[in-house]
Amino acid sequence: MSKFKKKKSGELPAISTASLPDIVFMLLFFFMVATVMRDTTLMIENELPYADQVEKLQKKDLIMYIYAGKPSDRYKSQYGTESRIQLNDKFANIKDIQQFIIEERESKREELQSELTTALKIDKETNMGLVSDIKYELRRAEAYRVNYTTKTGEASQNLQ
Amino acid sequence: MAKRSAPEVNAGSMADIAFLLLIFFLVTTTIETDKGLNSKLPPIEEEPQDPPPVKQKNIFLVLINGGNELFVEDDKMELTELRESAIEFLDNGGGSGSEACEYCQGQGDPESSDNPVKAIISLQNDRETDYSMYIAVRNELTAAYNFLRDREAQRLFGTSFRKMEEDFNSPEYDGNKAQLEENIKVIREMFPMKLSEAEPKKRN
Numbered sequence: 001m002s003k004f005k006k007k008k009s010g011e012l013p014a015i016s017t018a019s020l021p022d023i024v025f026m027l028l029f030f031f032m033v034a035t036v037m038r039d040t041t042l043m044i045e046n047e048l049p050y051a052d053q054v055e056k057l058q059k060k061d062l063i064m065y066i067y068a069g070k071p072s073d074r075y076k077s078q079y080g081t082e083s084r085i086q087l088n089d090k091f092a093n094i095k096d097i098q099q100f101i102i103e104e105r106e107s108k109r110e111e112l113q114s115e116l117t118t119a120l121k122i123d124k125e126t127n128m129g130l131v132s133d134i135k136y137e138l139r140r141a142e143a144y145r146v147n148y149t150t151k152t153g154e155a156s157q158n159l160q
Numbered sequence: 161m162a163k164r165s166a167p168e169v170n171a172g173s174m175a176d177i178a179f180l181l182l183i184f185f186l187v188t189t190t191i192e193t194d195k196g197l198n199s200k201l202p203p204i205e206e207e208p209q210d211p212p213p214v215k216q217k218n219i220f221l222v223l224i225n226g227g228n229e230l231f232v233e234d235d236k237m238e239l240t241e242l243r244e245s246a247i248e249f250l251d252n253g254g255g256s257g258s259e260a261c262e263y264c265q266g267q268g269d270p271e272s273s274d275n276p277v278k279a280i281i282s283l284q285n286d287r288e289t290d291y292s293m294y295i296a297v298r299n300e301l302t303a304a305y306n307f308l309r310d311r312e313a314q315r316l317f318g319t320s321f322r323k324m325e326e327d328f329n330s331p332e333y334d335g336n337k338a339q340l341e342e343n344i345k346v347i348r349e350m351f352p353m354k355l356s357e358a359e360p361k362k363r364n
Contacts, residue, residue, distance in 0.1 A: 021175040036191075048193060049291060051299040055197070057196065060194070127289065128285045131294070135201060140204060142203070146198075148196050149194070149195070158292035
């Protein structure tokens with residue numbers, strides 16, 4: 001008799017996935033809001049050091065980025081393991097910095113040119129020799145405002 | 161006649177589409193680091209002039225050697241002690257007469273700095289020094305200045321120096337910006353950040 005149909009026992013009920021899209025959309029919106037598009041492809045390792053007395057960079061469009069660090073794994077065979085400078089999307093020499101600064105400066109409106117800041121994104125294992133050379137070139141290019149970009153954290157973490 | 165209901169759109173693949181978008185954003189974007197230590201480089205002097213005479217006791221010599229060891233006034237020091245030591249030096253106020261410092265709370269040791277306005281921290285490093293060590297030291301020295309500036313801002317204006325700077329840069333601040341700028345300037349003049357960096361020494 002159908003009235004006494006055998007109970008389906010032992011089988012687990014299917015988990016409802018109806019809310020899965022909502023969860024994924026939530027994640028999606030989080031990442032859309034919290035991140036920015038990459039503008040340069042890094043060809044170097046760029047593990048920034050830690051500092052806790054940081055100030056926030058103002059006016060994103062008035063910042064020139066100079067990267068430095070060891071070439072990442074794919075470029076090691078070609079460029080060796082010595083720390084190098086990267087400007088925009090390619091490796092550069094110390095001598096190119098001045099030209100780079102001048103070009104960046106020309107691309108900005110004249111009244112804003114004095115507010116340009118150079119953000120130095122330098123890998124923590126770089127030697128100060130290279131950093132000093134960069135600083136010297138910046139002084140020659142009269143770009144005196146610099147920001148040593150760091151991660152936020154206790155400075156003692158740098159020593160490990 | 162029965163009302164014909166519209167067929168329901170199958171939303172089963174919505175999750176797949178959302179995942180696709182999510183992965184696209186994960187791959188093409190980065191979480192931007194836009195914080196760091198600000199600093200101002202000195203201009204290059206065409207003809208090196210004789211620097212104005214500075215008393216030896218007004219200079220706080222910080223040296224990081226190629227082995228990432230920290231030396232302060234020729235004595236080895238741990239990084240954790242640097243902040244305390246720099247504050248002590250800046251806040252000493254050992255001067256008298258026209259060089260006296262009215263707001264200093266330090267020991268007044270005649271062997272240490274006269275006045276924070278005159279005190280110079282000289283930071284020297286080797287070409288072999290690691291950048292991370294340099295940033296750590298710089299961070300501690302900045303912390304020393306920030307501590308003293310905060311203290312004076314708290315005393316004079318009842319707020320911290322960093323809060324003042326933050327407000328000044330924030331477009332949402334609706335107080336008197338001109339007044340705020342004036343106040344920041346007062347504090348800056350009490351503890352001017354005189355961090356002199358020599359060219360790194362060549363390795364012998």
